[in-house]
Amino acid sequence: MDNTNAQVIDTINNIQLATMAPQVVMTSGAGKAYQSVAQSTAIAVQDSADTMRNLSTIATTAIGVAMAQLLATKDPKYVEVITAAQNVISQATTEFGNVGNTAAAVIKAYPAG
Template identity: 60%
Template sequence: MPDPVEVNPQVIDVITQSQKATMAHQVVLTSGAGKAYQSVAQSSAIAVQDAADALRNISTIATTAAGVAIAQFLATGEPKYATALTYAQDLVKSATDDFSLIGAAAAKILSDFPAG
């Protein structure tokens, strides 16, 4: 019967080879860079999603305000309500511009980030 303290040299070789394959300096660097890239990509996607949510919410507010302004303008004929329509349109345009800028910035950050 073999000595229970002695480890088969093939087992030791497998462990050594596994360590070399997973803990080599270049493997660790590449793996770390890949994880960093994925983190930046996820953060960029979240920023774009948040901007889309903000645009959706502002559009809802502006549409509601425009509906009220049109109803009031038709009921009273007062020009201040027509002016409110312009403000609502400007609000949506500003939110759309912000969304576009955030999307472009997120894409630029991601394209400039080293992938590994």
């Protein structure tokens, strides 16, 4: 019985040494940090996509209303509204690209472990 207990204790000690070695702990921590940064950048891209979608909805609605008013009144001021709304969509698309590129750069530059 004493021999079995000694083997069990030795095995437990070896497992503890293997899993708690400074290099293992450091690598595991770096991997967890990388995953956290990756998740944060993914959320930033998702938020940017939501913003772009919301701005697109608002701008498209504005274009529709302005187009209806332009057709009804022939007043050229509605062309300015249409142009401004199109610019909002264009700027949102550019910003989405910037967020995506920045997120990709952050992930590429961050050590994985």
